Amino acid sequence: MRLKHYPIDGKFGRFGGRYVPETLIPALEELERAYIDARDDKDFKKDLEYHLKHYAGRPTQLYHAKNLSDAVGGGAEIYLKREDLLHGGAHKINNTIGQALLAKRMGKERVIAETGAGQHGVATAMACAALGLRCEIYMGAKDAERQRLNVFRMELLGAKVNRVYSGSQTLKDAINEALRDWITNVRSTYYLLGSVVGPHPYPMMVRDFQSVIGREIRKQCISMIGGMPDAIVACVGGGSNAMGTFYEFLDSKVDLYGVEAGGHGLASKEHSATLCAGSEGVLHGMLTYLLQDEDGQIMDTHSIAAGLDYPGVGPEHAFLKSIERVKYVSVTDDDAVDAFMRLAKYEGIIPALESAHAIAYAMRIAREYGNDASIIITVSGRGDKDVEVVKRYLEERAASHEQ
């Protein structure tokens, strides 16, 4: 069985599926039919390609990071897939444009979405503004407080931001509340999920919309390095940029690495390394890996990168871990910040802290590969949003070293 053929009946092996209140089943069936119909439709494809090119700014470039490769001191050459150059500054727009076009085609006038730090909320608000859709974003009250500027950005883009005060008041609660809204307004509303998570068909559909990343990498590798790369590295929170990067290469021999947020270290329990340290369970409509306690209650997570701070992970990643096709590893806050600074210094590129996790791991393994090898890192977003967080982090680290 080729790995690209998954999901089968909505499942990646035993992972995925549909674990939702019955009210959502007709909506998920309608969505699946509409998506498959659109996917195979020439006009839809043309429309999507047009928007990805002229609105989002695709294709993104593959950049040979020579200075960074040299700084690592031998080993593989490192290439960066520049998703940070997209409109909005992250890969998120690939998915939101696709789903917003689908919502419009389905005749839905109201779009809802969840957001953690605000990246997916902003990308959804952009796509909805561009396509004339009404848009409401659910955001945990704690996140909204931490990311006040992103709340304002979403409002500038015409979205209504609903703060969520339940539970831990972060991303997982924003998803809960978006699901509750969808259950209530299921007949008129399109739920635009932001990652390869949730009930079928979301993990498949979001992966498909993001898989443009991997298709471009393959083409660009052929012209730049004359063939396939040896390894590809991407960060994994929910896992959409990684899935979009890996999908094209699943049935190849390329080494694939998914890098999770190690936070303060896996032993500290303050991390978001779901695949490295979690266990199987059911949350947000899917069977996957979760960070949960022994009773099945979902735990609070931590990462310096807000976009990785999620206690679940896409079910296709859980599957790829179970069959050992992708190696899942983790990088701590410390190492991510270090990689963030090194890329800025050596290449003049400030990556998102999420992407910095992938950069840190690629630097770690570059020497294990030969001098003629090449490693691709997906830089999923730009780091302007993180500059303040990093500044504060460095000041606190300096202060604690002095003591």
Next chain:
Amino acid sequence: MSSNSNSSSNSSNSSRGGSNSSSSSRKENPIDVRLREVMGRGEYALIGYMVAGYPDEHTCLDVALAMIDGGVDILEIGIPFSDPIADGPTIQRASYIALSNGITPRKALDIARRIKDASDTPLVAMTYYNIVYRLGVERFIPMAREHGIDGLIVPDLTYEEADDVIRVAHMHGMDPIFLVAPNTSDERINMIASVSKGFLYLVSVYGTTGERDRFYEYTTNAIRRVKGLMMGRVPLAVGFGISRKEHVRLMIDAGADAIVVGSAFINIIEKRSGCSNSNNNSGGSNGSSNKGSMLEDVRQLAYELKQATRSSC
């Protein structure tokens, strides 16, 4: 406490080993018996919902007994989960407080056992699938059965994913109770009704749990449609949003055999015991007189709603 949970898991292991020894699977389930009795008297059934551990571990026992004393025919016990997506703000808050009070699935089942020891009311557990999955379907169901649970409702478990639960529940004489919604197709209702035991649970509204001022025509239309498809396989219970006598009559007149009421009870507890979201450690510390009148209000609501299932006005 740990010895309790050990002994229950040990005995669940032994009953798993000798599956043909479970006499409970041959005996008729108490839910079926109770519903037949109630309907035989020309009444309709009242199912009351409570959250295990809310407002605290001890008071919830009194709440259960007040509901039963008021006339609840079947008691539904919510085992709290951190992320209850089918629940509105009232039950979310109650679940959050119960979890903050240290309620675990095992403690929730211990509470069920104590209710069962004090009353012969059939008990249904309501929880989300991760709670069942984490312990394992093969362990959770026999353990719940030994703690006096007769039926199981899992709102995020769909027909397609329920094979294990249906099989293990059948082995242990537990009723797996499924939900349908106003937008569920006739075809799915038929499929789901064929596996739902005890009763079929129709979600009355588009939305989450929580009191509503009014219902729309689509609700009564859905009750009539589902009832028409049931062909008497199991009774039809209707829940979500119901809090008043008029609602009970509305649902019964449309064809409901049983009515589920939850948030209305929890709202009374919340108001009368000073248990609120902003102050989640205060569970019922405002004195026993307050608690006494809260329990009386709970009993009174159960009584009024039960009366509405009897009268034919």
